[in-house]
Amino acid sequence: MQFRIFYDKGKIRENNEDNYLIKEKPYPLLVVADGMGGHQAGEVASKIAIDEINKFSLNFEEDIFMQIEKAIRKANKNIFERANNNSSYRGMGTTLSMGIIINNYLYIGHVGDSRIYLFRENNLSLETKDHTLVQKYVDDKKIKQEEAFYHPQKHILTQALGVESNLNIQIKKILLQENDILIFCTDGLSDMLKKEDIKKILLNNNLNIDDISNVLGKEALNKGGIDNITFIAALIN
């Protein structure tokens, strides 16, 4: 696996509430988290989540999904407790999108509106489902998918880590192939670039992970760079 990280606080925000984690060994582990809550609390929340996932150690005798779920729940609990013990952190939370690659399978655990895209054979697919009000409107057919990108309420999350004890974690696995490209990103990228824009950039840069990372980052900044922008681009080989 080759990977590049793009981590930029953007043009407007003063601090970076995003966090990420990459481990290559003993098995590839990729995580992005986008914190929220005022006064640097967002930074703390995403950091706690990342720290908890960093402790994750896979037990091959156990179901992988259950282990991912358990780790995310543990992170949720840690943020929740921290928020309740310190009034300045009250109400903080974070998104979390993680992936572990084992035996060519990508195991995904996801909460919130960060995203995991898979680019394979010139096609880009979104592998996670946003836990947002707007996505719920789309699911309930109240609005069309095309309208979601510009919807004013698109930042309202229905789920995040640290906010409530009952999480509904999205888990799934995908069989990877050689030359697949994975993009793990926070909404700093996906709000600035539509899926078609990301796809175009991937198509134009022919599996060159350096170029992909640079161009995606630059484009997201050019389009406004309103939020913190964090993404991991990984080429499977």
Place this chain on the structure above:
Amino acid sequence: MVGKILNNRYKIIKEHGKGGMAIVYEAHDLLLDRKVALKMLRPEYASDKDFIKKFKHEAKAVARLSHPNVVSIFDIGREGNYHYLVMENIAGKDLKSLINERKKLSIAESLDIANQICSALIVAHKNNIIHCDIKPHNILINPDKQVKVTDFGIARAITSTTMTITDTIIGSAHYFSPEQARGGEIKTHSDLYSVGVVLYEMLTGEVPFKGDSPISVALKHIQKKPRKPSLLNSNIPEEVENIVMKALAKDPEARFQSAKEMRESIVAALKNLNSYNGDSDTTLIMSRNEDIKVLRKTDIQKKKSKINDKKIRKYLTEPDEKITKESKKWPIWLLIFLIFIGLSIAIFSVLYLKYMDVPVVEVPKIVGMDYKEGREVISQVGLDIEIQNEVFHSDIEKGKIISQFPVEGERVRQTRSIIVTVSKGARIIKLPDLRDKALRQAKIILENQKINIGEIKYVYDNDISENIIISQEPKPDSEIKSDENVNLVVSKGEAPNMVEVPNLIGLDRKEASDILKSSNLVIANISLEKTKRFKIGQVAKQEYKAGENIPENSKIDLTVSSGLINNKNNVIYTRRISYPIQGNDVQEISIVVIDDNGRDLIYKKLHRPGDKIVQIINSVGETRYEIYKDDLLVFEHEIKE
């Protein structure tokens, strides 16, 4: 295996010997009521279908051969996983043990054995069978001194499965022809080379090339000239030595062109040897081309005494004109020698005078300098500089001085030259293309070019066969320094199907074996031991854990309980514990048992709400059960006596 009857016909009497590839038994053919030798392939080869196919093919070809010097193959059979050959039973021993016992054999005996080996090869080669593994272990000698060559063509079947035959190669590397060592095409000439090695060993008691590893031996076969056998055994006649050396020619074209040609030379030498009786140094014999020749020992002392005897020619080597020329020449040599002495004296006198008359200076340090710079520094004190050597050096830049003699600080006369060694820089090697080559072959190529192998990575590859190099780093044709390594990726062959290991713990042996069979796995070893939790006959441990993915047909070791440990002879309880999972989250459930045998964590697993755990637990004496949910005690129960 002993006592077993294969295919209702061959009863195994006893084990004869073990090879890397097969085990040889003495067996009784119940149908024809005769003793036979039964060569059974080791079971690990049985799964290699490609090998079995070739093995059978070669065996069939050999079975068609009928020759007194070839061990006859009577039958090819198979029972279950056991593939075997039924062969003529030879009383007697193999040539290896004979050589080991006697150190070396007499010349006549050696030639006689080589002669019989050649006879066997003549028929084999005529039938397009190349032996490929001629070595003393494969040459049997019966009490009547009749030679029987065995294992025809089996080595040929093996070439594709090099992975598992390291030991076979180790045994054979000493007898490999250069082309075999290189991994090149094997022809009939290759067998003749091996006969040459065997003959060499019989005559001298030593193989021509020895080394620490098969690779180093193989390299010597490719590169080094063998020591002349007469240096090891001065009794070896020149004619015999010539036969050995011709057989050991690196170039197949320079060897005997057929087993027949080799045999003819051996027979001729034998004849000459018989007419030669040990007391006199020379014997006149008639050779085929009607020339009178002398077969004599290549003994240096005796050579001198022969020089005067102008009538005698050295057999097959220099013609006698040379000897006469040498004797005529010597007055000229004397003259040259005298002139040389005279000149030396003159030159020495001139130098001596010059040398004694010059000032002494201190040698400056020029090591590390550029050669030109060094020359300047040296000439400033009036000394000369001379490059004695230019060598590759991976740390010192090209053109810089590596060393000087005399060293700095020494005081020398000004006429002296300072001798320096200059770096040619790092040696740059253009990497050969190793892809599609066998690993063994690549190792030889690299060792030849003094390139080190770094990491060798083995991976499965469905297109490239086992042991063949898939890729290399750096790439072919790239230039590397001599101290850089080349990393190789080597194929492990086709990726095996992976299967999930089933849970066998607590099952009885029969159940466990049935379940393994249905998962396409095999029991390897079963060890028995007393356990804390399992009754006699229950599987207590399995080598691979349940849920692990391992290649199909893998072997698994099992530990089966030979009974519960019960030192105080207390009551044994067997309880079934069932625990439904409640709540919302994934949770880790642990079950602990405390009894005479101590505290035992017998279960620990993640569960989702709705799951139900059922465990049957054996315990000894007073027992306490505890269930934990994420390290919190949620259930306890005690049995008191």
